[in-house]
Amino acid sequence: MNKIWWKILAAVLVIYSTIAGLLLGVPRLAILNETIRNLYFHVPMWFAMIVLFSISVFYSIKNLNSQNETDDLKAVESANVGIIFGLLGLVTGAVWAKFTWGQFWSFDPKQNFAAISILLYCAYLILRNAIEEEQKRAKISAIYNIFAFPMMVVLLFVLPRLQDSLHPGNGGNPGFNSYDLDSRMRMVFYPACLGWILIGYWIYTIKFRIRNLQNQAQQF
Template identity: 80%
Template sequence: MNKNWWKILGAILVTYSTIWGFLSDVPKLPILHESIRNLYFHVPMWFGMIVLFSVSVYHSIKFLSSNNPDHDLKAVESINVGVVYGILGIVTGAIWAKFTWGQAWSFDVKQNFAAIALLLYFAYLVLRNAIDEEQKRAKISAIYNIFAFPIMVVLLFVLPRLSDSLHPGNGGNPGFNSYDLDSRMRAVFYPACLGWILIGYWIYTILYRVRSLEKNNTL
């Protein structure tokens, strides 16, 4: 029980934020209207993705320093879950854009760079499948991952701020502030972010254990 408290917490927070995200009151803002509720789902997906990619790059560094294959396995499984979170982030963002910008994909600079950042990690998975020799695959993948992470950060957080963008918080377009995010929304938004991060990490640990068992059974 003591070891699983964070899993229980994650499940409670996601359940709470999902139910209350649809039922609670939200600020009556022009253009956004009820679509602002997507903040409880869209943004936590990206936060979860970044945390999972951070976990992966940590284990890639650990692998290069130790040659322990467990670290390579942890790196790839955290990326697998992070990619799913990234896809969900893009899908929820496209749905939101459809209602607020008039079209799901307007080739906004934030959308484009987010897609490119995600493609970096699709390329990581393709690279792994292209190399047969296990040790070589793990080493090349680790090096690629270490370089991909800062590029992803630049694509998501630096470049969009240098160009005009419809996306809040980029290109001179103000992000959500105290006027938009009142205390009611914060009471749902912050638990949603933490909850989805914990659930993503939980899924990653499950996948890692499954892959470890499969690997041990084939030895």
Template identity: 80%
Template structure:
């Protein structure tokens, strides 16, 4: 129980954010209306993805320094879990766009760049599968990961701001915190972000332990 406190916190925050996200009142904004509730689900997916990719690149750097198989496994499994959250971010974003912009994929700059950012990490796994020798595979994919992470940051946070976009906070369009993320929404939004980040870390830790056991059986 002592070591599992953060898992209990993660589950509690996600349950709270989900229930409150559907039931608590939200600001009545033109076009958005009730769809603004998706903020509690869509944005936390991206935050969780970024944290997991940060863990992945950290362990890629460690692997290059140490050559330890466990560091490579941690880099892989955190990237694996990050991809899942990235896909959830794309899906929840497409659903939101469908109800607010009139189409699920409008080729908005941020949609396009977000999709490219996720594809960068699919390429990471394609690269890993293309190399058979274990140490060589780990080193090549670690180097790729170190370059992919800043590219992902640029795609998500820099390039969309240079173009007009329907997304809040881009192209002169004010962000949520500027006009409608009021105190009621913050009570749900911040716990949702923390909860999903912790759940993402939880899933990654389980995947890492399973992969470690598989490798022990193989060796």
């Protein structure tokens, strides 16, 4: 993945989705109005976060197998970048909620659980900082990460569906894809998701390379 083509692809997809997302036609819906275009910006943040956390848990499992320090560093850095994307998703969601639901934070199950799942990963970083010894830190934090990942999935995709929520896709509230996400929106939404996921992965590789250099500098 050291090639440049996918970085260019990411840039092109994100630029395309921003321009087409603002210009192409969308369904005319009450209350939502033009904010339906936020689908191209708010939702890909969460997809990028989930992909980054998946990378994180993948390297955590790998680290438990191999005891390799680079795997541990990859797990931390992808979790780090994932938290940034999660925070961006939370803030854009709050702004969107202000103008459609009426409040920035209405203690909606989806909002609460999303915040909790980000806090879970903040706890992962705090746990790492609390342990001095490297081998022990890698092992304990990898195990924590393996538990945090399914918790995040349950908090984001299972629990909100069991309650009444204003968020589309929850509590008998149909998601966009059931009837609103028509073919026009799909043409922007899928490239937007892929583009932002690639951007997230790109930032993660840069973060990892910096961490790797720092690590080498410390050892010598």
